[in-house]
Amino acid sequence: GSDKAAADDGQYKMVLLVKSLGNGFFEACDDGAQQAVAELGNMEVVYMGPSQSTAEGQIEIIETLIAQKVDAIAISANDRDALIPVTKKAMAAGIKVISWDSGINIGGRIIDLAPSNAEFIGRQQYQLIAELTGNKGQIGILSATSQATNQNEWIKWMYEEAKKPEYADMEIVEVVYGDDASDKSYREAVGLFSKYPDLAGIISPTTIGVLAGAKAIEDEGLQGKVQLTGLGLPSEMQHYIEDGTCVQMALWNPVDLGYTATYICEALITGKITGAEGEMIPAGRMGEIPVGADGSAVMGAPFVFNKSNVAKFAAIF
Amino acid sequence: MNTKAILELKDISMYFPGIKALDSVDFSIRPGEVHALIGENGAGKSTLVKIITGVYKQTAGQVLLNGEETNFKSALDAQSAGITAIHQEASMFPELSVTENIFMGHHVKKGASGKGPVDWKTMRQRTRELLDDIELDISPDALVKSLGVAQRHMVEIAKALSIDAQIVIMDEPTSALTLREVEDLYKIIRRLRDEGKAIIFISHKFEEIFDICDTYTVFRDGQLIGDGNVSDATISSIINMMVGRSLDLLYPKGESTIGDVVLEVENLNRTGYFKNISFNLHKGEILGFFGLIGAGRTEVMRVLFGIDKASSGEVRLNGKPVSFTKPKKAMKAGIAYIPEDRHEQGTILDMSIADNITLPNVDELSHFGILDEKAERSLAEDFAKKIEIKSAGLNMKTSTLSGGNQQKVVLAKWLSTGPEILILDEPTKGIDVGTKARVHKIVSDMAAEGKAIILVSSELPEVLGMSDRIVVMHEGFVTSVFEREEADPDKVMLAAIAQPGDESA
């Protein structure tokens, strides 16, 4: 039931379960969650993650969370299907489960908080690179692992966007996978340069990938010739944005993401919402977020970073 | 020879778990002296050598070099103090070149201070010289794995000579050498002696001791029994010291009636190991196999037991051609093989005595693959009793037994399979006299029961004493077959070293 009493110390315990430990993006999310904790006053958020980004590792943790009878789990999932059986079990045990950032399929969570609409992200990424290349040329995509569900979704929408008539002179030549490892991403980027000598741009919708891509462009002296955009943390990309290797890139605010996830969990625990379509989630400084079909919630458009604003945000995340 | 002793050992004891390998032994040697260490297998000779060369640290006692107490931490220290040795066990690096094998541990370095890079040119050149010296015609760059057994032994000798040593120790250097090579070695030893070096020479062959040595020391069971000048000694006086009783007690070959042929071997070949081996084995017969180390006897037996494959030739068992692709098949046909390497091949040291005895029988003793521990137990007990294994219990690890008792375990293990043909490869190597006699008795009794026996041995008296017929091998060929009556030590030995004029080529 949603009217579950708060734990003895008057605190609801929520776990922010990330894909893996040691990733700057998720650390920033945790910062946001802690901000929400400070505002709400009745929540306690524990940051957890497996040592490697595998679904099995996350499942192991969720099993112990069920045992601990935490009040809510907010998951950035390593696998959109593999977690369903265990999260179902968690929900059956009265735990509120939501997914955020990288979603769990319907049935495995109450609400899926997307940082932004997948379609929007995908299309925006393509638009960003088109702007830089002047709607011309060959584009390569440097993704994370081939199994990353959110990546694949976005890439699908990039291909959709590319069908538009204004991009007739542009094409996506290949998707390569850097496995979220800097050395492999770097090699794959360099591989793109040699495979496609006329390559005009790279989209890398992953923080490690876009970093490695920037480094590869810089090392190969291709600044200006090969454009780069993607999804990256301003604090890590500042250097490359300021020197023009990556003129613009996008990202939602991970601080806001963690913040909102915490608000949603609190609302579910205290019964303010149930996750039904049409409900409005009170999300503090983020205002109110509507629950869409199948429990989907979307935060808003990703923010675009460039020379003018990157320094400001680099200080935050 | 009135010079002072260059090396002196005082009151040396060496204990291994459960064994007193050396027990308060004294020993000394002077420059210009060739000193024989004599003793049966396991008497402690090699252990003494290893203490002198710093490989082992004695449990008690002192080693004095030029009157000063030494404290070698490793073989390297002994080398730099001028002590070099040819060790008994093969100590070669098969993947490395002859040059490197000779200089491992004391590579020559460039530069006056000896701190420069390894000087391959000089080492190769010195290797060339050393090889010429011992008249060995191989390239310094040859990999040792490509050499034959005798060549390897010669390289070992070259290795010992590569150090400008005051004391040269040779632990059974001649066991794999031909007469001509032995002569070459004598020349070298004499030259070293004339240069004023002290040489410790270990050999089981009396003629060698009388040929080349000045003084001797006899050990028995880790104790010093006697020493003196070779010129004052006779073979029988030395044997008396070694064995502590007269020779006739050993080798009690009993009566047995020779029956039909059970095993016929015809033109058996295994590329690189032996060629055109033919012989017959009868029921109730003990067929001795004699030869120097590396003659290929073991290789023949391995093929008979299905360990290795023959490249050509035929083996017939009771008239029917057989080909054993696995030991299990040979076992099913009634063959048992007691291998020469007790530790590596005969027993599983970390398993219990009982489990070792029943190992070849587990399949027969089990029901649908499930162990029948009772049946195993009684079989192990039966044979342990029969062979008189002395142990604290059959569930003790085999490694806790003495060498002789370990060999008894191997015997028990194979006798318990009830073999018709028993092959024994060096069954008495390194075991004490009592056990030795026991082994001989068992073998004799088996023959008397009509079993066929092959006895491979490098001990001439044993082969002569035990066998009805003797097959002699040299470098992969059968050189002669002797009937018991016509086999005298000289003839058999000559066949084993393949003197010119015989039909081996």
Place this chain on the structure above:
Amino acid sequence: MKTNLNMKKRLESRESVLIGLILLFMAVMTITMPRFIHPSNLANILKDSSILIIVSLGQFLVILTGGIDLSVGSNIAFSGMAASLINQNNPELSPWIILVIGMAIGLGLGMINGSLVAFGKVPAIIATLGTMSVFRGFTFVISKGQWVTAHEMTDPFMNLPHGNFLGVPNLIWFAIFVVAAFFYFMRYTRSGREIYSIGGNKSAAVLVGVSEKKVQFLIFSISGLVSGMAGVLWAARYAAAVNEMATGFELQTVAACVLGGVSVAGGSGSVAGVLLGALFMGLLNNSMTMIRNMAFFQMLLQGLIVISAMTFNVVMERRQDKMLLNRRLA
């Protein structure tokens, strides 16, 4: 006659087989993909292989004695992370000093392995399986889970691998230097030769005064030292020190050694072989990125090539042994 035999031996030696394989592979690549042979691409292959070469040589020493070092990847992560943190917090410090510190850290980790194996008698595979987890865990501890990325690193630091000297990238110079050092060490120093002796015949080595403990401690220390160097270069080259860096790299180095003809049973192998093996691995990795849509076949192909090379090696060896046997009783 003798020279003939030598010629034959040389032709059949593993190194020449590898060179042949590499050339063949390059020819096939060039035909299907002319850009492959472009000097800039070849330079890239060399750069990509450099770190692998450096670490594989350390691994080589360990395998030569019959051991294995599974902790090299974690060692790279730890020392790379440590070096990056030092650079971040002390931007004025010369990158060369950081390199030395990184190598010292790697050496320290290697010495931990060495002590466990040499003095604690822990089997190499167990010791390094354990330290593999421990080192990586501590990488996380010292970084507090954070990354160090380009803007937190100084330019001189990032230039360490990226800069040029005589037109050749520093990274390649590092590899050349390490290869030369290993070549010298393994061929012209006593310690180097002693490593061969321990792997070839342990008891014989002891008889000639080689200390097994000393050798074991030495090889793990060296493996740690080069891993430390690789860690610094890795972090600086990709301008990113993250916790997961070089995960799984240990298997790459073992594969490079195996490809290079180093026997996993110990005792045989050469610096040249390892160099070629690592180059071949680098070549493979590079070609995979060169061929369109190859991503999904990379793992499979790598495995197949490694197993074929090993099978080939074994068959060649058996043929050689047979030749020796045939000559023996001629």
Place this chain on the structure above:
Amino acid sequence: MSDNLVRQDRLIDEFSFKKRISRLFSSWEFILFLTLVGIFILFSFISPYFMDYFNLMNASLSFAEKSILALSMIFVILSGDIDISVASILALSSFAMGNASVKGAGSGTLVIIGLATGLAAGIVNGFLVTKIKIPSIAVTLATLSIFRGISQAILRDNAYTHYPLKFAYFGQGYIGNSVIPFEFVFFLVLAVLMGFILHKTTYGRKLYAIGNSASASRFSGINVDRIRFINFAVNGLFAGIAAVLLTSRIGSTRPNIATGWELEAITLVVLGGVAITGGKGNIFGVVIASLLVGYLKFGMALVNLSAKVMVITTGALLITAVLVPMLLEIAKAKQKLRSQRSELKLERKAS
């Protein structure tokens, strides 16, 4: 380090009761068991959720599959080999099942396909090791890439997520109406089975013989290569079993499934007292080690220790597990030598 408990039972006639007890108490399995008890006591104080029957049962889901991999890995390691490709075999099996499921196979067929794929992969390893005679570490290093590589090449960035409803039982089901997971019971059944084979059959006896001395075993008429071959095949089969359980539990197959599990399985085996050089160790040790690691991790996660701390802990545990007995042994040998020396001195004085 570890002595065979079964073997010890047979010592009744030779060892006094006291000696037997003292040997039991100094055995590795007993130390492991004490540690396990210690962990239970510790965590039941630290976390109120630990000593909860339901939780303890449920936690077994997190280690049952890895422990099953360890069960057959014992055989491989006991005979002196190693198999680092098991996790890749698991992935390949899971892939094969997913593929068949998409084509409409039922639960029974899926299980058969999963097991057959694992077995086939194991046979490939066994063939390369015993027939081509490449050392097992090198072989499985390569097949580690190949087996996972196959599923990656075909499955690409897709996942198989549609499995029959009934198929979910293996990984998600409970025995009857209880809270005991099927997986846990199945692991215990397999442990008993493997323990029986290891300690009560000729196969097990031969396995120990081979691990102690392959050549002496050959000279005793044991078909060494056949047994090693079977070990690899069985290890593949068990990876197939683990694949069925894991796939059923998470209902999804991707090429990166179970990454890194080979090392976890090997860790359990070694921690359980099986010598990596072969010939020594038993099933009890490994079962206890499985529970030990499983519940240690569970406990640490309950008190929200970082996953990185767990990684460090298991790594350190592994090293200590091997190091401490070694150091004790070295110390014992030194002690013995010292006592021998002093004995000798006494003897000398007396004479």
